[in-house]
Amino acid sequence: MYRFKPELRIPGPAPVPPQVSMRVASPMINHRGREFKGMFPCVMERLKPLFGTENSIYMITGSGTSGMEAAVSNLVSPGTPVLCLVGGFFGQRWADLCRAYEGEVHILQCPWDGGIEPAQVGEYLDDHPEIEVIFVVHNESSTGVLNDIKAISAARGNHEALLVVDTVSSLGGARVEMDKWNLDVVISASQKCLMAPPGVAFLSASPRAREKMAQCQSSRYYFDIARYEKFMEKGETPFTPNISNVFALNEALTILEEEGIENTFARHLLMKEMVREGVKALGLELLVEDRFASPTVTAVKLENADAFRENIRVRYGVEFAGGQGPHAGKVFRIGHMGYATPLDMLTTLAVLEIALEKYGAAVTAAELVMNQKN
Ligand SMILES: Cc1ncc(COP(=O)(O)O)c(C=O)c1O
Incomplete structure (x- = not known):
């Protein structure tokens, strides 16, 4: 790490x-x-x-x-x-x-x-x-x-x-x-x-x-x-x-203030969409449907989520959060809030691809979303 x-x-x-x-x-x-x-x-x-x-x-x-x-x-x-x-x-x-x-x-x-x-x-x-x-x-x-x-x-x-x-x-x-x-x-x-x-x-x-x-x-x-x-x-x-x-x-x-409040909100929405599309392209299941989806954090279902997170943390130095309450061990959460950019979402998805050995799909899906919005 x-x-x-x-x-x-x-x-x-x-x-x-x-x-x-x-x-x-x-x-x-x-x-x-x-x-x-x-x-x-x-x-x-x-x-x-x-x-x-x-x-x-x-x-x-x-x-x-x-x-x-x-x-x-x-x-x-x-x-x-x-x-x-x-x-x-x-x-x-x-x-x-x-x-x-x-x-x-x-x-x-x-x-x-x-x-x-x-x-x-x-x-x-x-x-x-x-x-x-x-x-x-x-x-x-x-x-x-x-x-x-x-x-x-x-x-x-x-x-x-x-x-x-x-x-x-x-x-x-x-x-x-x-x-x-x-x-x-x-x-x-x-x-x-x-x-x-x-x-x-x-x-x-x-x-x-x-x-x-x-x-x-x-x-x-x-x-x-x-x-x-x-x-x-x-x-x-x-x-x-x-x-x-x-x-x-x-x-x-x-x-x-320099970014402008509306641009800040738009950046968070873009990061949300990139992560959601990328995660779906990896064949993983999102915890919540689109209409409830948060612009700042995305929960992803995965068996052995904690071992998966730990492997990524040790090998690549990226920290994801675990599931809480009934989702403990079965979900990992990706934060995309505050000091984070769409580029960070591409690297985040790349790390998931590598860990899952499913190269290419997630980053391409996220790039498509990013290009559509820009
Ligand atoms: C929605 C929400 N409320 C309350 C809290 C509690 O904040 P803290 O851990 O700073 O006491 C958190 C912390 O993650 C939170 O995400």
């Missing part, structure tokens, strides 16, 4: 561009000083177009799950009836967190190889007017499903439940329109499509969600969003933040 240039084709952490990594090495600054206050609010401001919101964005030092826990601990009191839409490992994490905060957890389960059907959400809500908060994952990284959040939000109709969305593996790689889609809380993290190292999570809340947070009875301290709001007024965070990650995001957002 070529340790000097590991090829991460996993659904996060995703590769970090060298110019971003260099910023991480910047000298440390005072998080209560002028320089930080000059930079931090601008970085949060520049995230707003990716969230599709005018609401404030708060940064929590912690991994993506800290953003999830912040959402739950500020909205779920003991006994709060909540609905978790579960179609994979991270949907299940919403349910686990809601249980940890003693919510009355309802689960709408969908198969772990498909997306959540908005009509079913509407029906469930019709039968359960008591539900106060719905939790869903936009891009279920464990299966490679992109859920239709706009339609799920609309399926609420006149029901008053708040909608909380995990965009950890989609924000910056797929369209998120918090305000237009009427989403109440959106959380995300630094280490996937945002091209920064792991270490910070983000949370944005609608005015309606802020009202509910103010009434929430659950104990919280580090995750108390009211503290983040108060300190944001001064351009600060309540606790010492991951300052290096703010340097990194500052640079990563410049790269994304």
Whole structure:
């Protein structure tokens, strides 16, 4: 394995561009000083177009799950009836967190190889007017499903439940329109499509969600969003933040802005199509059908998937991710998010061809897709 240039084709952490990594090495600054206050609010401001919101964005030092826990601990009191839409490992994490905060957890389960059907959400809500908060994952990284959040939000109709969305593996790689889609809380993290190292999570809340947070009875301290709001007024965070990650995001957002948000989304869609066509040309089976397919991660069925991945990792230095939950050992996942290009997809498919000893088909299929789109 070529340790000097590991090829991460996993659904996060995703590769970090060298110019971003260099910023991480910047000298440390005072998080209560002028320089930080000059930079931090601008970085949060520049995230707003990716969230599709005018609401404030708060940064929590912690991994993506800290953003999830912040959402739950500020909205779920003991006994709060909540609905978790579960179609994979991270949907299940919403349910686990809601249980940890003693919510009355309802689960709408969908198969772990498909997306959540908005009509079913509407029906469930019709039968359960008591539900106060719905939790869903936009891009279920464990299966490679992109859920239709706009339609799920609309399926609420006149029901008053708040909608909380995990965009950890989609924000910056797929369209998120918090305000237009009427989403109440959106959380995300630094280490996937945002091209920064792991270490910070983000949370944005609608005015309606802020009202509910103010009434929430659950104990919280580090995750108390009211503290983040108060300190944001001064351009600060309540606790010492991951300052290096703010340097990194500052640079990563410049790269994304130079590419242009629509071009970024188009690049992710192109990579998705190349990978899907290439994998099919190899005679392998995709876990999810086209209508649910994620632009940032693709799951592929394969017996002995873990041995196959390990062989590729050792021989070629390319890392794919394994299956999770019921797919453990039977699926491998290809990450195509953030700092990744169509050329990377050609090399990714070439490695699969070599490992499967099926030369030619996958790269040709992917090239056809690429040429059609360019
Ligand atoms: C969709 C999704 N949600 C949440 C998480 C949890 O993030 P973390 O591992 O940074 O806590 C992940 C991580 O892979 C994810 O893909």
